[in-house]
Amino acid sequence: MNIYQEELLDHYENPSNYGTLPNPDISHEEDNPLCGDRIRLDLVVEDDTIKEVRFSGHGCTISQAAASMLTEEIEGKTLAEVKQFSRDDILDMIGIPLGPVRLKCALLPLKVLKAGAYGITGWPGEEDFS
């Protein structure tokens, strides 16, 4: 199994929820200076529930596919539920082992989400290494 399997490539080439929202309640953008990948998330939140989500940006297959998958996962969930999303959830979603550099590509969308929605900065799961 490799990182260029069908499912990831499908998400990369036909991403879900790609674009921006005109009046988002939460909008946040970050990049990974190592490779220049950039992800922006726009969220519309009603009654603490994520009603709509869009992502935009550019980068490698992993970062863009992870963003696409993440938006599918969080739409319709409450902010409290989404706050529990971890590094391991992303890895389960991707479903294949990643080296340390590509891991950051996969985690960038979650990092953007955590910073934008909860003001949590730093790479998800970084506390695992401390």
Added chain:
Amino acid sequence: MHTANFHPLDVEAIRQDFPIFAGEQPLAFLDSAASAQTPQPVVAAMDTYYDTYRSNIHRGVYRISEEATAQYERAREKVAKLINAPNARQIVFTRNTTEAINLVAYSWGSATIGKDDEIVLTVMEHHSNLVPWQILAQRTGATLRFVEITDEGLLNFAHLRELLTEKTKLVAVTHVSNVLGTVNPLQSIIDAAHAVGAKVVVDAAQSVPHFRVDVQQLNCDFLAFSGHKMCGPTGIGVLYGKLPLLEEMPPFLGGGSMIRTVERDVSTYADVPAKFEAGTPSIAEAIGLGHAADYITQAGLEAIHVHTQQLLQHAHHRLKETQGITLYGPEPHQKAGVLSFNVAGIHPHDIAGILDMHGIAIRAGHHCAQPLMQKLDVIATARASFYLYNTLEDVERLYDGLRKAQKLMHRRSHSR
């Protein structure tokens, strides 16, 4: 180029010295510009130190310490010979190129650069020959000036001449760009800098491994390079400096070995180069570096240059004829060892990731040269680099791998 004693490389024999190429999975290693492989004789020299005379250098009054000291200093002589330094005392061992340049910035720079002074750099500098000068400029109030490149990826020499004034105290320039591969006209740059009274520090990390660099002929004031890009180990680098400059400079790091006498409030310092080598140095690594200098000298620097030029030319033409590939930098004869490119519609990380699945190692990213990436208006590039152990087959595998990447990623039309 000297051709009198020229012997072409026996690449098959050379590859026998690198156990990494004898693995079950054939490895096309095209990332030597980041760090080259280490041949068995270099590893063996370090093993011999650990197995037979492992001890600290200097001041030891027993046999194996004397042996370690002698081998450490012998390595200094080998390195001096490699770059034709007049005196082995002008070779200061550091951790790497970065530390060598920082040594100049903190020691010479702090003692010399003032707020009205200017430091001239180029936009193609690696962060290691940029950030130390930014820090110095921020500390002293000096101004940084940047020489632009031409559309072909060559240094804009006319622009350099414009920037050089009586205010210029230093020109910091790379010999070979680690991204574009551009070989800069170092002799002309140094002469022009000296004409306005400026000193020149050369980042030779990408040049010393690839062709003959003669510090006396160049007349550079400082020159820095790393062991690990020239078949040596990691953790050892070199600063060459003109002797009067090194002697005038204040110490960089304080501690053991760099002193003559120490009292409670004041010390006097050792002579060059010990003045700049505080603490126990990388002894095994220095010895390994000395043997790496022997290794590339015996292979022949002219032969290495001819060989890597052949690979570079071949790769250049192969990739240039492929639709969707953009090459960066000048024509191959104006480059050394490095080929940067992008494939339309595929992020460099994906290029490297797909090539890795086929046993081909290249680098992808900003290559520690973010200002140059901004200048080229790209986020990142893919980079293949070539060294003495690479073959035309490696280049063909790169080409085939890129074609496979294009097929994989372009099966369907893009939705965006």
